[in-house]
Amino acid sequence: MIxxxxxxxxxxxxxxxxxxxxxxxxxxxxxxxxKVSELTISDDEIRESIEQNQLRLMKERGNDLTLFSPRASxxxxxxxxxxxxxxxxxxxxxxxxxxxxLFPEHFxxxxxxxxSPGVDPKTCIPELVKCVEQYGCxxxxxxxxxxGGHWKEPPLTDRWWYPIYExxxxxxxxxxxxxxxxxxxxFHTTGAHYLNADTTxxxxxxxxxxxxxxxxxxxxxxxxxxxVPYHWGRFRGLAQEMKKPLLDEHxxxxxxxxxxxxxxxxxxxxxxxxxxxxxxxxxxxxxxVRGIDPTTGHYYDDTKRYIDxxxxxxxxxxxxxxxxxxxxxxxxxxxxxxxxGI
Amino acid sequence: MIxxxxxxxxxxxxxxxxxxxxxxxxxxxxxxxxKVSELTISDDEIRESIEQNQLRLMKERGNDLTLFSPRASxxxxxxxxxxxxxxxxxxxxxxxxxxxxLFPEHFxxxxxxxxSPGVDPKTCIPELVKCVEQYGCxxxxxxxxxxGGHWKEPPLTDRWWYPIYExxxxxxxxxxxxxxxxxxxxFHTTGAHYLNADTTxxxxxxxxxxxxxxxxxxxxxxxxxxxVPYHWGRFRGLAQEMKKPLLDEHxxxxxxxxxxxxxxxxxxxxxxxxxxxxxxxxxxxxxxVRGIDPTTGHYYDDTKRYIDxxxxxxxxxxxxxxxxxxxxxxxxxxxxxxxxGI
Numbered sequence: 001m002i003x004x005x006x007x008x009x010x011x012x013x014x015x016x017x018x019x020x021x022x023x024x025x026x027x028x029x030x031x032x033x034x035k036v037s038e039l040t041i042s043d044d045e046i047r048e049s050i051e052q053n054q055l056r057l058m059k060e061r062g063n064d065l066t067l068f069s070p071r072a073s074x075x076x077x078x079x080x081x082x083x084x085x086x087x088x089x090x091x092x093x094x095x096x097x098x099x100x101x102l103f104p105e106h107f108x109x110x111x112x113x114x115x116s117p118g119v120d121p122k123t124c125i126p127e128l129v130k131c132v133e134q135y136g137c138x139x140x141x142x143x144x145x146x147x148g149g150h151w152k153e154p155p156l157t158d159r160w161w162y163p164i165y166e167x168x169x170x171x172x173x174x175x176x177x178x179x180x181x182x183x184x185x186x187f188h189t190t191g192a193h194y195l196n197a198d199t200t201x202x203x204x205x206x207x208x209x210x211x212x213x214x215x216x217x218x219x220x221x222x223x224x225x226x227x228v229p230y231h232w233g234r235f236r237g238l239a240q241e242m243k244k245p246l247l248d249e250h251x252x253x254x255x256x257x258x259x260x261x262x263x264x265x266x267x268x269x270x271x272x273x274x275x276x277x278x279x280x281x282x283x284x285x286x287x288x289v290r291g292i293d294p295t296t297g298h299y300y301d302d303t304k305r306y307i308d309x310x311x312x313x314x315x316x317x318x319x320x321x322x323x324x325x326x327x328x329x330x331x332x333x334x335x336x337x338x339x340x341g342i
Numbered sequence: 343m344i345x346x347x348x349x350x351x352x353x354x355x356x357x358x359x360x361x362x363x364x365x366x367x368x369x370x371x372x373x374x375x376x377k378v379s380e381l382t383i384s385d386d387e388i389r390e391s392i393e394q395n396q397l398r399l400m401k402e403r404g405n406d407l408t409l410f411s412p413r414a415s416x417x418x419x420x421x422x423x424x425x426x427x428x429x430x431x432x433x434x435x436x437x438x439x440x441x442x443x444l445f446p447e448h449f450x451x452x453x454x455x456x457x458s459p460g461v462d463p464k465t466c467i468p469e470l471v472k473c474v475e476q477y478g479c480x481x482x483x484x485x486x487x488x489x490g491g492h493w494k495e496p497p498l499t500d501r502w503w504y505p506i507y508e509x510x511x512x513x514x515x516x517x518x519x520x521x522x523x524x525x526x527x528x529f530h531t532t533g534a535h536y537l538n539a540d541t542t543x544x545x546x547x548x549x550x551x552x553x554x555x556x557x558x559x560x561x562x563x564x565x566x567x568x569x570v571p572y573h574w575g576r577f578r579g580l581a582q583e584m585k586k587p588l589l590d591e592h593x594x595x596x597x598x599x600x601x602x603x604x605x606x607x608x609x610x611x612x613x614x615x616x617x618x619x620x621x622x623x624x625x626x627x628x629x630x631v632r633g634i635d636p637t638t639g640h641y642y643d644d645t646k647r648y649i650d651x652x653x654x655x656x657x658x659x660x661x662x663x664x665x666x667x668x669x670x671x672x673x674x675x676x677x678x679x680x681x682x683g684i
Binding site for chain 2: 144145149150151153154155184185186187188190191192195196199200203204206207223224226227229230231232233234235236237238240241261262263265266268269272273288289290291293300301
């Protein structure tokens with residue numbers, strides 16, 4: 001079985017974006033804000049948006065199941081206040097839940113949180129609880145920078161975030177550490193901000209001792225871990241200077257990397273330096289890079305091809321990356337699949 | 343000949359830091375600011391600080407010459423105003439000049455600029471002119487984020503920076519794009535901010551068309567280009583979506599990467615995906631990662647070993663990375679060496 005642990009609903013029906021644009025316009029005049037009930041998207045519209053896009057590509061590529069969360073760049077936690085984020089997150093999470101109901105064999109939901117800059121993360125707990133208990137979400141996306149490129153929240157190791165972690169531990173769910181749109185002109189969203197956030201989050205964990213407080217907490221760092229595997233020697237050396245334990249012991253029981261790295265040499269590096277047990281298959285399609293690589297004739301984001309072609313990984317390693325590791329890191333997914341006899 | 347294009351005077355005599363601390367303390371009370379003349383560092387002190395540190399390691403490792411600039415993390419352009427930065431830059435640049443006078447065979451100076459957040463970069467021109475004309479600096483370090491991790495300046499492709507570029511083109515000198523200390527608690531200086539800045543600067547250049555305006559402008563992106571080579575497929579795909587030319591044509595006539603990547607697999611990746619002509623040897627020693635890698639028994643930052651051990655590079659490639667490329671990217675260095683018959 002092949003599980004893609006990183007998919008977003010980037011192809012939601014246009015009505016969603018229209019509603020969001022009205023919500024944003026309504027920031028100036030709250031009376032103009034649209035009601036949630038004014039957004040109507042039919043099951044057929046959802047089916048079409050999935051069948052013609054993600055599901056079509058999954059079948060072409062041979063991916064069986066995608067962990068599916070709201071579009072990352074549309075989370076835009078910097079817009080409006082908690083109320084605005086809360087309404088928006090509820091709508092987006094419900095849509096992903098509906099996708100999972102319409103295509104239960106192929107999509108399992110992961111929740112976005114109604115974060116808002118400077119607002120206590122514990123305000124996100126009710127949405128998190130609803131998503132896990134009612135929607136069957138098996139994980140969450142946690143945005144370390146709800147300001148959108150201004151980085152005003154404390155580091156992930158700060159007690160500020162602990163209410164979220166306590167709930168994650170209680171539910172035994174991991175968080176993908178995933179920022180949203182950059183509204184800082186210096187940072188291109190998918191070409192800089194995403195990768196920078198991955199590197200930043202990892203280094204925060206190296207600096208801190210978060211996993212002493214939460215030994216079972218699990219973070220999934222997307223986009224192959226940003227710059228981290230490429231600079232693995234640097235991070236090992238920095239941890240050493242800080243008198244931290246070896247990275248294996250210090251963070252690799254708790255931090256995992258996905259395979260959203262869009263060329264063979266990058267995937268090969270990832271699998272050269274990061275232990276197999278810490279790598280989870282993912283493509284983030286249909287996402288930042290949608291084109292076909294003229295040098296290979298295949299989609300850049302068809303990351304399954306790179307894993308298939310790897311000479312570094314054994315068949316057992318590939319199986320772990322495609323399925324086993326993800327079932328281990330997402331125990332609620334494993335339970336769901338076992339319940340289905342898979 | 344082996345040229346390290348990325349060295350900082352991280353081992354300057356303690357008196358420098360003491361003077362700087364007094365300058366910073368003086369921000370509260372300008373009357374307390376120390377005079378430049380109150381800083382006295384003898385030639386013997388400089389000799390000792392170099393002979394026991396950089397020069398010792400250069401000899402051990404077989405590096406002949408280092409392009410030497412003031413300590414990057416101490417530039418701290420966010421501190422004080424232009425006047426403070428200006429005084430500080432002048433002091434630091436003069437010290438590197440003195441190093442180059444005391445050890446002309448081994449050190450050639452590169453200048454820091456007296457940048458200050460929000461201040462027009464053209465204010466840096468007089469220091470730049472002095473450093474090139476009087477000190478023989480062959481390049482500059484340009485900080486894309488003088489705020490120190492808050493990223494408030496426009497992207498490097500903005501006309502804001504053009505006065506610097508015009509002077510660089512006139513003098514035919516490259517700039518290393520190098521940030522300084524992070525004062526944003528989210529970003530560890532050497533484990534996140536440096537790498538993020540490298541990725542950010544590259545992506546700014548991909549997004550823009552700077553090199554149409556300045557076809558001969560050259561940027562050296564340190565630390566192996568941050569996350570860029572590891573995500574080369576992502577950047578190729580993003581450029582493609584933006585309808586930009588292929589990266590070779592779009593940016594690789596103007597952007598170069600150093601080899602400050604502290605493990606063999608990282609260096610191998612760099613040399614797998616980036617053309618040899620765009621890679622310049624560097625170690626940034628004695629810098630962020632000073633320890634010995636227990637898995638190899640050698641210094642993490644002894645990057646010459648990784649190039650020597652590369653099976654990807656031919657002897658000619660290695661020669662280009664160790665010397666030829668750097669002489670091409672730094673024509674004033676080439677001229678200096680030719681004048682010495684080298």
